[in-house]
Amino acid sequence: MGAPPTSIRRLLLEDGPPQGTPTLQRLPGRARPRQDALRECEAEAAEMRGYIPRVLWDFLVPDLTRVFRWRVQLDCGCIPEVLTLGDGTPPHDVQWKEHVHESQLPHGQMICWHDNSPSAPYRVIAEWGERREVTFPASAVEPPGGIDPNAWALIRHDEPHTSAFWKVTLTCGHVEEAVAPSLDWTPDSGLDRAPPHRVLQMSAEFEKAWRSNPELQTEQDRDHTRRMLVDGWPSPQPERLCYSCPQVRMITAYERVGWLVPRQKKAEKTVSRAPTPSRSALERRLQRAEAVAKRLRAELDDLE
Ligand SMILES: [Zn+2]
Ligand SMILES: [Zn+2]
Incomplete structure (x- = not known):
């Protein structure tokens, strides 16, 4: 049989995973010893129990017996290990966090810091989110190192002052913070x-x-x-530097490593859970087996 006709080959290609969908595959290198990963997670859980009230442990401290280990390959070439609760959701379907604003990254993205990444690009603000107020003490009279005294005299605050910071989602899907022009400004106020x-x-x-x-x-x-x-x-400025964009990587492939805490063998559970057949069911099975044996003996006799 020759190669399939071109049209079929094209169909086969189109049936494959769409470009950019991470593939489940064996990745170069190997996972860390499970005991090391477990020790780290146990230490982290112990630390959480230290500052989370006991009544909330069940909700906030992860149950380590439900933790599954994966390795993911990123488009920067790094292969970090990641953990998920349960093994049903592959790591590119999880929304990983960035740790500056604790915001969720778009699906398939993870932060992998590289010092030689490009500088932060400007992105347009798509959405204004949570607001918080921060009070700053009065500025020092002396200009901080490197600032021109005349310029400092113009920008320094004589009195303590409060500013409103808004979490903003940029068009790239990443979250940054923007300062509002005044405390009573809201997104409905529009731009001045x-x-x-x-x-x-x-x-x-x-x-x-x-x-x-x-x-x-x-x-x-x-x-x-x-x-x-x-x-x-315009004020506030409708665009903002995105510090996540240069450090965000796409997950290109992933590998299953295994449960953080080994599961009980499935076979044991299956055996112990298998229902014991009733007496009548066993008698019926024996009758059927005897009938088959009788027929086979008759066939053997015929051959002889
Ligand atoms: Zn990397
Ligand atoms: Zn971004």
Whole structure:
């Protein structure tokens, strides 16, 4: 039989996993010894029991007998080990957290920090979420190291002040924080813009500053400033640097490692749970077996 016709081959290809879906496969290298992983998890659970009230242990401290170990391959080439509760959900279907804002990453993504990652890109704010207020003490009179005293005099706060921080979801799906222009600002307040003559003035000032000091802002920050000027210098700014984007990796493949705490052998359970047949059922089975034996003996006799 030759190769299947082109149309069928194409169908077979299309039937395969869609591009980008992580595959279950044997990954290079091997998992850490189970005892090491277990010891770490036990220490973490013990620590949690230290600060979580006893009545909440069942809800908040993970039951280690339900923990399943996986290895995942990321598109940066790293192969970390991850844990899930139960083995029914593959690791790319879990929403992993980033630990700066404790927000959930989009499916299939994990943070894997690399020092040589690109710098944070600007992303447009798609959604305003939770709000919190933070009170800061009055600023020091002396400028902190490296800041021009005249500039410091303009930006320093004489009195303690409070700012409102909002969790924002960016168009990439990652979460950052943005400062509201005032305490009573809400997303319904919309964006404030500077008067057009002031924006023109600022544009001229920025262009002059960039010419005299080309390193004042990076290329990316300069583009951002230009976008804000073209938009009339909106406040709050509709875009934000995303610090997750450069450190986020996609899960490309995964491997099952096993339960953190070995399960009881299935066979033992099956045997102990198998119902004992009743006497009448056994008698019926014996009758059937005897009937078959009788027929086979008759066939043997015929042969002889
Ligand atoms: Zn990595
Ligand atoms: Zn992002």
